[in-house]
Amino acid sequence: MNTFLNGPNITGPAITLDSVYNKIFALIGLGAGFIYITFAILFFFRIKSLHNGLKTEAGKFIVMLALANIVVAVIISVFGFLLAMV
Amino acid sequence: MYKKETVKEKLASHVEKTGIGTKHFLKAICVMPNLKFASQQTKEVPVLLVRRHPIFLIFGILSAFLWLFVGIIFNLAWKITLKGLVSEPLLLRLEGFTLLYAIGLTITSMIYSLSKWFYNLFLITNYRVVDLDFRTLNKTSWTEALLDRIEDIEVRNTGFLESLFNLGDIFVQTAGSRDKIEIRRIPKPMKVQNVLLELAQNMKKHEHIS
DSSP, X not given: OOHHXXXXXXXXXXXXXXXXXXXXXXXXXXXXXXXXXXXXXXXXXXXXXHHHHEEEHHHHHHHHHHHHHHHHHHHHHHHHHHHHHO | OOOHHHXXXXXXXXXXXXXXXXXXXXXXXXXXXXXXXXXXOTTOOEEEEEEOOHHHHHHHHHHHTHHHHHHHHHHHHHHHHHBTTBOHXXXXXXXXXXXXXXXXXXXXXXXXXXXXHHTSEXXXXXXXXXXXXXXXXTEEEEEEEEGGGEEEEEEEOOSHXXXXXXXXXXXXXXXXXXXXXXXXXXXXXXXXXXXXXXXXXXXXXXXXXX
């Protein structure tokens, strides 16, 4: 049979709904992590500037909490990204 | 001419007599707080630090759990809408992802609430009154007024919670300033007003430390 009459023989992985969702999920995972870490960093610098304006003992604790928040954001973002990508 | 320590002791004994608060820094009203701020003068002594009633901190921390609730609702929504459409492992990953972010945002929201409560304050020194507002991530304001420029101190008490817990709002009107110096929902507003009035009167009579 002439291949021209049959049309091109296309082979390859079929596009399923799963693969589309996987791509969207990976993008969301990446974006959410980026936004979360950016927020945590901005929050830390805001608290740091407030602490510089008003120095207290308890303020140091709040700064440490803001720093811990960055760590939480990084952990959540990394694990979230892994979940979205793997 | 007094020494700074003598003045501090005098002010401390005077304010403590009013029974307005304790020296504990995480209380809504802290008497003679141990702090330093950027524009503090050498003989300036912080007398009173006032924050919103801790009940609002508890509300803020409890409302952080809304994120967990939202996470659970989303997980249910995934199960209902995506079951059969996508494979089981993908659905599991999606649920794990949602729950992970719900937990993270709950922790972040708690820290944010605590910071907001901590840095929304009203500081009264023997020279001035300072209003520090931490509203949002990109909006904070620091307003100061010298005590001798205070013209009027208004206390408002409206609302159910305010009546129940003896809370009120304080508005300080200063000469020639449009900046608002205010703090809302603080405990014992009348006592705070009295301390502020006494210090302002002393400042006007030049009885403060000099």
